[in-house]
Amino acid sequence: MKPPGWLSVPWMRAFLALLLVLAVGAVWHADGAFFRWNTHRDMLRQVAVPGILACGMTLVIITGGIDLAVGSILGLCAVTFALLTIHCGWPAIVALPAVVLLGAAGGATSGTLVGRLRVQPFIATLALMVFARGLAKFIAGGQKISAAVLKPDGTFAYVALPPVFQHLDARLFGGNVAAVTLVFLGCVAVSWVVLTQLRYGRYLFATGGNEEAARYSGVPVTHARLLAYGLSGAFAAVAGICQAVQEQQGDPEAGVAYELTAIAIAVIGGNSLAGGRGAIGFTLLGALTIGYLEKILSINAVAQSSRLMLTGVIIVAAVLLQRRQLN
Amino acid sequence: MPDPSKPVLKLSGIGKSFGATRVLHDVDFDLRAGEVHVLAGENGAGKSTLIKILAGIHHDYDGMIELHGSAVRFVSPAAASRHGVAVIHQELSLVESMSIADNLQLGREAARGAGWWLNRRTSMGRAVAACRELGLNLSEADLARPAGEFPVAVKHQIEIAKALTGDVRVLLLDEPTSALHHGEVERLFRLIGCLKTRGVGVIYISHKMDEIYRIADRITVLRDGRRIGCGDRTTCPPATLVQWMIGRELSHHNRSRSVGSASAPVALTVTDLRVPHRDPRRPDLVRGVSFTVRAGEVVGLAGLQGCGASELLRALFGEAGGVTGTMGLGGDPYRPSSPREAIARGLALLTADRKATGLVPTISVERNITLAALPRFSRGGFLQRSVERGAARRQAAALGVRCASLAQSISSLSGGNQQKALLARWRETGPRVLLLDEPTRGVDIGAKHEIYERIREWVAPGMAVLMASTEMSELLALCDRVLVLHRGELAAEFASEGVTAEKILIAAMGEQPQSDPPFA
Numbered sequence: 001m002k003p004p005g006w007l008s009v010p011w012m013r014a015f016l017a018l019l020l021v022l023a024v025g026a027v028w029h030a031d032g033a034f035f036r037w038n039t040h041r042d043m044l045r046q047v048a049v050p051g052i053l054a055c056g057m058t059l060v061i062i063t064g065g066i067d068l069a070v071g072s073i074l075g076l077c078a079v080t081f082a083l084l085t086i087h088c089g090w091p092a093i094v095a096l097p098a099v100v101l102l103g104a105a106g107g108a109t110s111g112t113l114v115g116r117l118r119v120q121p122f123i124a125t126l127a128l129m130v131f132a133r134g135l136a137k138f139i140a141g142g143q144k145i146s147a148a149v150l151k152p153d154g155t156f157a158y159v160a161l162p163p164v165f166q167h168l169d170a171r172l173f174g175g176n177v178a179a180v181t182l183v184f185l186g187c188v189a190v191s192w193v194v195l196t197q198l199r200y201g202r203y204l205f206a207t208g209g210n211e212e213a214a215r216y217s218g219v220p221v222t223h224a225r226l227l228a229y230g231l232s233g234a235f236a237a238v239a240g241i242c243q244a245v246q247e248q249q250g251d252p253e254a255g256v257a258y259e260l261t262a263i264a265i266a267v268i269g270g271n272s273l274a275g276g277r278g279a280i281g282f283t284l285l286g287a288l289t290i291g292y293l294e295k296i297l298s299i300n301a302v303a304q305s306s307r308l309m310l311t312g313v314i315i316v317a318a319v320l321l322q323r324r325q326l327n
Numbered sequence: 328m329p330d331p332s333k334p335v336l337k338l339s340g341i342g343k344s345f346g347a348t349r350v351l352h353d354v355d356f357d358l359r360a361g362e363v364h365v366l367a368g369e370n371g372a373g374k375s376t377l378i379k380i381l382a383g384i385h386h387d388y389d390g391m392i393e394l395h396g397s398a399v400r401f402v403s404p405a406a407a408s409r410h411g412v413a414v415i416h417q418e419l420s421l422v423e424s425m426s427i428a429d430n431l432q433l434g435r436e437a438a439r440g441a442g443w444w445l446n447r448r449t450s451m452g453r454a455v456a457a458c459r460e461l462g463l464n465l466s467e468a469d470l471a472r473p474a475g476e477f478p479v480a481v482k483h484q485i486e487i488a489k490a491l492t493g494d495v496r497v498l499l500l501d502e503p504t505s506a507l508h509h510g511e512v513e514r515l516f517r518l519i520g521c522l523k524t525r526g527v528g529v530i531y532i533s534h535k536m537d538e539i540y541r542i543a544d545r546i547t548v549l550r551d552g553r554r555i556g557c558g559d560r561t562t563c564p565p566a567t568l569v570q571w572m573i574g575r576e577l578s579h580h581n582r583s584r585s586v587g588s589a590s591a592p593v594a595l596t597v598t599d600l601r602v603p604h605r606d607p608r609r610p611d612l613v614r615g616v617s618f619t620v621r622a623g624e625v626v627g628l629a630g631l632q633g634c635g636a637s638e639l640l641r642a643l644f645g646e647a648g649g650v651t652g653t654m655g656l657g658g659d660p661y662r663p664s665s666p667r668e669a670i671a672r673g674l675a676l677l678t679a680d681r682k683a684t685g686l687v688p689t690i691s692v693e694r695n696i697t698l699a700a701l702p703r704f705s706r707g708g709f710l711q712r713s714v715e716r717g718a719a720r721r722q723a724a725a726l727g728v729r730c731a732s733l734a735q736s737i738s739s740l741s742g743g744n745q746q747k748a749l750l751a752r753w754r755e756t757g758p759r760v761l762l763l764d765e766p767t768r769g770v771d772i773g774a775k776h777e778i779y780e781r782i783r784e785w786v787a788p789g790m791a792v793l794m795a796s797t798e799m800s801e802l803l804a805l806c807d808r809v810l811v812l813h814r815g816e817l818a819a820e821f822a823s824e825g826v827t828a829e830k831i832l833i834a835a836m837g838e839q840p841q842s843d844p845p846f847a
Contacts, residue, residue: 197709197710198705198708198709198710199701199702199704199705199708199709199710200708201710202694202698202701202710203701205687205689205690205694206687206690206694206698208689209687209688209689209690210683210684210686210687210688210689212683212684213683213684213685213686213687214687214698215665215666216644216646216666216676216678216684216685217666217670217698217699217752218666218667218669218670218671218699219667219698220667275689276687276688276689276690277689277690
């Protein structure tokens with residue numbers, strides 16, 4: 001069977017997957033729940049954190065790499081942010097950039113290992129994933145960092161949550177849009193600028209497409225990798241902050257296995273793990289697809305076990321669909 | 328023993344086209360048992376296409392192949408191998424991390440228990456027997472070591488041993504000595520001699536005269552996809568062979584020379600340049616080469632494969648380690664540490680291997696063209712897309728890149744158009760010195776001539792060009808001077824007046840150019 005012409009456009013294929021999921025939602029709408037804006041608002045709120053991670057993942061995947069450390073960096077940054085703002089009393093204006101810098105430094109470590117020391121991306125980021133998780137637990141002292149502060153005598157004292165928690169977890173526009181959704185869209189916008197407007201964005205594609213040819217053309221491939229992994233780390237920090245404000249605490253276990261969701265989002269949208277091609281728009285579509293899928297399964301009260309199995313099947317189906325049409 | 332007078336393998340009227348380009352025209356060829364039949368010809372003559380047909384890689388050809396008198400058509404490499412046709416390609420195909428014994432039997436492992444369990448002892452025994460048969464001096468301990476630990480020469484012999492497991496009647500060797508030492512070549516020749524006595528027919532592809540005349544029983548020459556001649560070694564002296572290979576008309580090719588280049592300023596000086604081999608036990612790749620290139624001049628680097636020309640160009644482009652000697656650009660000292668630095672100093676290098684070091688296949692034609700000149704199109708790190716697009720369009724038009732849209736993927740273009748797009752990439756950087764490594768490899772005749780035209784245009788206002796090529800006609804058509812390299816050393820230098828393909832070829836093969844050639 002020859003596919004129709006419009007399916008040869010990658011964008012159309014990414015849209016098709018989303019439309020199929022939406023159609024499923026329109027059929028199994030759980031007594032009209034799927035047609036209420038609140039459902040969509042909540043989906044957009046829930047998909048924000050993995051979506052932000054997927055933005056960074058997309059940049060790294062385009063260079064032909066992979067970043068397994070984003071979930072752990074999210075946890076580390078959530079703990080650090082909670083600690084700095086709740087316990088140390090840092091003002092948000094200082095704590096926010098500090099935590100983002102911490103994440104960027106983590107990513108830059110992967111970037112240096114991969115770009116300069118030629119460690120395979122899978123190994124380098126796997127090592128950082130384990131290290132950052134350990135560091136998060138070390139900083140948190142095995143506790144969740146929340147408004148309940150453990151006193152030396154063993155009792156808890158409750159301190160007020162700083163206002164940044166309310167501001168970032170707010171619902172805006174008459175309660176119709178979550179603030180973290182806007183943060184996610186901001187990250188999509190930053191990635192779009194990097195990939196399509198900056199010279200370095202072009203270097204990411206060239207590095208992933210053919211590193212040798214890029215080097216012969218004077219492309220600074222080491223720096224391009226450093227930028228991709230550094231930005232991925234910074235996005236993971238932003239996701240960590242969003243996670244902390246939503247949970248109102250810094251949990252050292254936050255973000256476990258989120259890197260896999262981020263990869264799934266990037267790939268389901270149509271980015272190729274082989275590197276050298278891709279777009280942030282694919283990732284946005286992938287985030288919506290995964291987000292709606294989760295939401296539809298949850299409003300229909302599908303058991304967690306079936307949900308996981310279904311998600312696995314759908315990821316494979318979506319990726320096979322993409323490839324079938326490419327030939 | 329098969330009847331030696333009847334051919335083992337007979338090809339009649341073989342023709343092959345790629346798209347609209349016909350690369351083989353009605354080629355006849357035959358191979359007798361126990362003979363070495365050399366297939367010679369310039370690059371692009373159609374040798375590799377013919378081999379790929381015999382190896383089962385191309386199977387949509389015209390004409391007929393007969394093996395032992397019955398017609399065959401190999402639809403896959405496996406089919407060719409089943410029929411007893413073994414091919415040793417230039418690139419070796421050993422799994423470097425596996426032991427030699429395992430490599431020798433890859434896909435034919437000795438097994439027991441319904442084929443599920445490996446039988447290591449039988450396997451080692453077979454490997455030992457295979458090596459002994461070919462006279463290879465490898466102990467059992469050696470056979471258990473990974474293939475990657477051995478020098479190229481040994482790997483080559485293992486590759487042959489692997490190809491010869493089973494009942495092999497025809498062995499194809501594609502330029503087997505290009506990566507070998509002198510002593511290693513001797514061993515290979517002994518091995519071939521041993522195969523001849525076993526009645527194996529050997530098709531041997533080579534550029535090197537001395538080799539051809541040592542090993543050949545018969546010689547067939549291809550040029551432009553046609554069989555030009557075939558003869559016994561004794562009835563076909565080197566002079567005839569050279570004439571067949573290059574064609575008479577090329578010796579007086581019309582050239583358009585740049586005028587007054589002798590008074591033009593020097594663009595590039597190279598003094599006593601040495602490039603070591605990555606393996607310090609091997610001889611240097613470039614050994615003490617000195618020359619200059621003037622602005623507006625096209626200087627050719629001629630030589631056989633492995634003569635060091637590519638390595639010389641890479642060293643000039645900052646892509647070689649441990650380089651000694653001095654280089655200068657327009658009078659200033661020059662010692663690049665990376666291609667990035669070389670580009671910033673006004674150099675450009677069109678590499679020989681388009682796929683490995685040229686194309687970025689995942690991005691568009693436009694973005695491939697502008698890749699090396701991106702700093703020109705960005706302000707504060709932001710790309711100025713309209714300026715970029717305009718430049719790409721201008722370069723594509725100037726080079727005559729034919730494509731439906733500049734937004735299409737570069738991998739969808741033909742070889743000639745890909746090469747033009749890569750030339751456009753380097754032209755866009757505005758180089759003072761353009762280095763070209765096999766600028767028309769895998770490019771059809773039409774695109775070739777367009778590329779020559781552009782190069783002539785560019786040198787007129789003062790660009791200097793240094794071009795490595797193994798194609799005589801190309802060197803003769805373009806160059807003001809030709810430097811000939813032999814085993815990394817400068818063997819001869821010719822001005823455009825009076826140089827002929829014969830003279831270049833003789834110098835490239837390591838004969839003294841001033842002495843009379845033995846076959847003149």
